[in-house]
Amino acid sequence: MNHSDTIEKLKFNMIDYYKGDPKRIHHFIKVHSFARLIGSLEKLGGEDMFILECAALVHDIGIRPAERKYGKCDGKLQEQEGAEPARKMLTALEIDNDVIERVCFLVSHHHTYNHIDGMDYRILVEADFIVNLYEDNASVSAVKSALKNIFQTKSGTEILMKCFNLM
Numbered sequence: 001m002n003h004s005d006t007i008e009k010l011k012f013n014m015i016d017y018y019k020g021d022p023k024r025i026h027h028f029i030k031v032h033s034f035a036r037l038i039g040s041l042e043k044l045g046g047e048d049m050f051i052l053e054c055a056a057l058v059h060d061i062g063i064r065p066a067e068r069k070y071g072k073c074d075g076k077l078q079e080q081e082g083a084e085p086a087r088k089m090l091t092a093l094e095i096d097n098d099v100i101e102r103v104c105f106l107v108s109h110h111h112t113y114n115h116i117d118g119m120d121y122r123i124l125v126e127a128d129f130i131v132n133l134y135e136d137n138a139s140v141s142a143v144k145s146a147l148k149n150i151f152q153t154k155s156g157t158e159i160l161m162k163c164f165n166l167m
Contacts, residue, residue: 003050006093010057013089017061021060024060027131031058032073032129034159041155044119051099052120055106056127058086075111113150125154128164140164 001009011032018024035056039049040116062082062151069081083104090100129146132138138146143164150158151157161167 001094003053006095007050007053007057009093010054010089014057014061014095017064017085024063027135028057028060028162030131031059031124031127034130035123038123038127038153038155038159039119042119042123042153044123047099048118048120051102051106052123054090054095054099054103055110055120055124058082058103059107059124059128060108061085061089079111106126119153122152123156126151126153126160130156130160134158134163144166 011029014026016029017103018028022060032053035052036049039052044052060078060082062078062080063073064129065081065085066077070077086104086107088098090103095103102120104132106121109121110124110128113125116125129150133143144161145165147157151160
């Protein structure tokens with residue numbers, strides 16, 4: 001299976017995982033779309049783009065197990081509970097182990113904003129912020145704070161500024 005086919009299968013599997021929860025389905029689809037766009041504009045290629053796309057699709061997979069175990073799903077619990085179901089879903093698609101390990105690392109750190117160690121991680125965080133700021137109806141000051149403290153890619157910065165009319 002080529003990368004494009006694998007991404008589409010993973011997307012479908014995530015829709016099945018979140019069946020009956022359109023808000024969460026729409027969330028990961030939007031994060032994936034922004035991540036893919038930023039990755040493309042930032043010239044991310046090949047395996048790095050594949051890792052980014054996989055991570056964007058499964059980044060919040062820890063929500064359901066966190067809710068079952070703890071009755072809540074804050075960012076740290078998502079990180080804590082996400083690697084296991086992500087690994088299971090990615091392994092079932094016969095994705096290479098090195099890709100699975102990096103995706104699981106990203107899932108386990110996507111709400112940790114210090115020590116971002118690669119463009120895949122940086123872009124995932126920025127794409128998730130773009131979507132979360134909108135979905136949470138964030139204030140202008142919150143958007144400006146994220147712009148100042150989180151965004152570093154040229155493309156992610158420009159998209160955020162255009163989305164929230166900060167230009």
